[in-house]
Amino acid sequence: MLTCTINDLFLRLSAWPLATEQPTLVMLHGSGNTGVLWDAQITGLADIANVVAVDLPGHGGSQGAAAASVSEYAAGIAALIPALGISRAIVCGLSLGGGIALQMLLDHAERVAGAVLLGTGARLRVMPMIFQLIEHDFESFVQGMPGVAASPNTDAALLAPLMRSVLDNGAEVTAGDFRVCDAFDVMDRLGEIDSPVLVLSGDDDKLTPAKYSNYLGNQIAGAELVTLSDAGHLAAVERPDAVNQAIRTWLLGLSG
Numbered sequence: 343m344l345t346c347t348i349n350d351l352f353l354r355l356s357a358w359p360l361a362t363e364q365p366t367l368v369m370l371h372g373s374g375n376t377g378v379l380w381d382a383q384i385t386g387l388a389d390i391a392n393v394v395a396v397d398l399p400g401h402g403g404s405q406g407a408a409a410a411s412v413s414e415y416a417a418g419i420a421a422l423i424p425a426l427g428i429s430r431a432i433v434c435g436l437s438l439g440g441g442i443a444l445q446m447l448l449d450h451a452e453r454v455a456g457a458v459l460l461g462t463g464a465r466l467r468v469m470p471m472i473f474q475l476i477e478h479d480f481e482s483f484v485q486g487m488p489g490v491a492a493s494p495n496t497d498a499a500l501l502a503p504l505m506r507s508v509l510d511n512g513a514e515v516t517a518g519d520f521r522v523c524d525a526f527d528v529m530d531r532l533g534e535i536d537s538p539v540l541v542l543s544g545d546d547d548k549l550t551p552a553k554y555s556n557y558l559g560n561q562i563a564g565a566e567l568v569t570l571s572d573a574g575h576l577a578a579v580e581r582p583d584a585v586n587q588a589i590r591t592w593l594l595g596l597s598g
Contacts, residue, residue, distance in 0.1 A: 367394065387589060466523035542555070544569075
């Protein structure tokens, strides 16, 4: 795995420079996370695609301030794509990252060749209790995340690097991400999307239950929907082989 910084964004990459004959997957993490979420995809899909995992602004190794809206995040990722030396990319996002991917499909379609939407929705309302927990006892909030965000069949040790990244980002960044999610809503615009889309859902996801993914699959023309067994909200870490296989199969279908 390689790392570099472009446009003040810290990136984890499968290769650099990018192999122009392969598709490029730009991977976008969820609230309070970093690109470490996608480590298994960087290594597991390197033979079929360039994989670029982004730390969003103000997260992890990236500079600047965290964005105040999904639209602001989407504009920054749209500007990153040509800076990578390519004209278009497939954007892959979890939760908040999936919202960013949806916004890019709608507002920056010229930069998007397709999208993978994992554990996300067209609207991402957040329970008020989450904000209270982050404000009053952030460390306990993070310690309790695996019990809420993962399948009961997941070994919590798998999530340790991701939980450390949330702690390192801190309460202010994490709460800000959840506020951004809470304000996000593109439910009435999904009919505008005409790019290839893969929707992935964990069957044990309690944060974005199956109805979120089913709605995306039904409302986005031509979208493919795959449900992952024994996976919660953090399926990319919990069931990396299953996630990688679903993306691989979809990519091969796109290529002919």
